[in-house]
Amino acid sequence: MLVPTNRKQGWFSREKENMLFIHVPKCGGKFVEKAFEPWIRKCPSRRIAEAAGHLTWREYNSVFGKHDIDIAAMTSFAVVRNPWDWHVSWFHYIRQDEGGLLSGHAIEATLFQAFSFTDYIAWLEDDDAPASPQNYIKSQLKDFLTDENGEIAVSHILRQETLNEDLRALAVKLDLAIHIGDRRINTSQREGYRKYYSDQDCERIALRHRDDLDLFGYTF
Known part of the structure; x- marks a missing residue:
């Protein structure tokens, strides 16, 4: 199931081309990226060199700010794992x-x-x-998802353990057409x-x- 956050959902745009996937390492991220093509490819993180890799929400906020991009206006999501x-x-x-x-x-x-x-x-x-x-490796998962005050800043948090179901629920909520594969990429x-x-x-x-x-x- 989707994990609720303590941010007001109304702060985030529902525009389909204004999505940010925060890729927490080793949490099924490649599977998610494949499912959400082409939406993820339109994210500023794909055209700004400084935004490449496994950035935290705070790091994205800093990078986007330099390019006059308002991260608070984006629909952001991430996956966590036990x-x-x-x-x-x-x-x-x-x-x-x-x-x-x-x-x-x-x-x-x-x-x-x-x-x-x-x-x-x-x-x-x-x-x-x-x-x-x-x-x-030495981070907590929440380090990827919190703002400068330690509050959850990501609008949707999914779980690796129920990823297929969570992706479907998120796609319905955002009115997105996505393709979810039959199996995970790099599943052990x-x-x-x-x-x-x-x-x-x-x-x-x-x-x-x-x-x-x-x-x-x-x-x-």
Whole structure:
């Protein structure tokens, strides 16, 4: 189901060519982008070089402001994911990314070759551990979605766990014709995420993502 936000929906335009997809890494973003073509291609984020990549709402706001684009007038949406599952996905994605060519995390791609999943959790908590400039993995999900006051600024938040259903609901709400594929892009064939966690590691992620758990109601 769609997650409600604390922003007034009336602040956002329903114009079909004024949409912003905030792509939280490892949350089914490529699947979403494919479904919402050609609408997403018309977003300013596709023609402004500074807006490329996995920007947060605050970063988009800053970049768009330099180009006299009002982000508050846009219909923005994003996808979130269970934090415990999110980290299992990150660990395997980067570990399998030889040289970090796809992820852009070359340092982590090398480090994780010798890591167990518990080692990965310990690395997350070590602020002095070697890491690539991107800080995606060590962020909370809410960091992508909040304004300068820490308030949710995205008008629609979908869940990776119910993505097909949420996309259909959003398309109906925005009166958009979209094509939703039969399966996700880059969907993992791994077993359930719970098998990777000890009790201690589970608690570490719970503490790390306490704001996400409060906002989105995820449980282990």
